[in-house]
Amino acid sequence: MIGSELKVAIAGFGTMGKKYAETIRRIPGTRVTAICTSRPESAISSGAHEKAALFQSYEDMLSYGDFDVVCITVPTYLHKSYTVQAAANRKHVICEKPIALKPEDAFDMISTCEKYGVRLFVGHVLRFFPEYRNLRELVLNGSVGSVGISHAKRASACPEEGSWFTDRTKSGGVIMDLMIHDIDFMRWTIGEAESAFAFSRTADGVEYASVTLRFTNGAIANLEAHWGYPGPFTTRIEITGEYGILRNDNLSSRSLVLRKASTTQQGSRGVIVPEVTAGYDPFWEEIYHFLNCIRHNDTPIVTAEDAAQALEIASAAIKSAQTGTAVRIPKSRCLERK
Incomplete structure (x- = not known):
């Protein structure tokens, strides 16, 4: 059940992970509660860790679970496994583009999210x-x-x-x-x-x-x-x-x-x-739009099926x-x- 405040986790803290963290901090009613990164010092130095739990293991972050949405900003070849694991833990997913490396992986990601009743959004920001x-x-x-x-x-x-x-x-x-x-x-x-x-x-x-x-x-x-x-x-x-x-x-x-x-x-x-x-x-408009689609169960401007095609x-x-x-x-x- 999603409360009045949307809690967001970020998996991956490179260029786009930092961009997501900085953007989400400016969206009302939204808070970053967890960050997974192999370099926690980068989150600390950026200030993004404030009031957010830091993890070096994605599985540990999923077990922590104090969030509604996972923003997946890891390298593309990891998109499928990260999305499937998030869905199995009943977390909504905002995944950076491209959705995956192989069309069959995109299909599996969409099917898995549907199976567990969570939303999948892909960041085609253009x-x-x-x-x-x-x-x-x-x-x-x-x-x-x-x-x-x-x-x-x-x-x-x-x-x-x-x-x-x-x-x-x-x-x-x-x-x-x-x-x-x-x-x-x-x-x-x-x-x-x-x-x-x-x-x-x-x-x-x-x-x-x-x-x-x-x-x-x-x-x-x-x-x-x-x-x-x-x-x-x-x-x-x-x-x-x-x-x-x-x-x-x-x-x-x-x-x-x-x-x-x-x-x-x-x-x-x-x-x-x-x-x-x-x-x-x-980027603010995109993430704000996706989060609103979660809140109100709306159809996004770019669907996961669009990303797959x-x-x-x-x-x-x-x-x-x-x-x-x-x-x-x-x-x-x-x-x-x-």
Whole structure:
């Protein structure tokens, strides 16, 4: 039974775990009561441990149990096991994206949460960025007509050498970890994708991928993701329809541009959290929204089934890059049940 105050535990206290802790402290009626980290000194130095129990063992934290929700911010390859254990202890789960490394793991996570009657949310935070949300609304309102071609680029510094991000068996690589933001957004905005064709290149300090998605409605999206980009964190998106073009560039002073058709620095290594617009924090909006969905049993803006289908698309793109051929994208078993 959830009381007037939602108690939250955080499993994993790296970049995103710290972001979650700092964000939750600003949400009324919510309190961090437990943190699991292999480096408790990081929680202590950040001040996040205040009134929170610290654990180095996830199992010990689950046994402690003084919380309603677990925020899972550990490396991707651990998402399934952490989620399944939390569900078995009847704790709701907010899991960082991607939901898992394999589509079958996502299906197991969703099924297990359903079995124990708990909610599962996945942090595809791009849906909460105002410029992306506004762009989607313009597309759905017909501002550019039927969408034909879309482009998106996401580029950042390379993860630190030796980190779990650089191990594809743990992170899935640049498509699974970085491009999946734009994969989810394109599906949310344009519709279901039916095939992926991709190529990638990896060198010391660099991983690059280019993916072309074909959608069931005939639209095409060209996506790029780049770790080791020699410049500032960069995102660009362009959606072209019969009536004009929508553009967004995080380095431009204009956050969103609609152009109607005419009738006549060296990057350093490390994990980067995108900057947010002054006075608006999409991470706060996302976590606040998920917690409210728990309180009121509402359907979230991004469902676990959405996250599973984004994973299906990313998996198809990775397979295409490995084989050099286009790969058909299956519909997730999670969506087929709906």
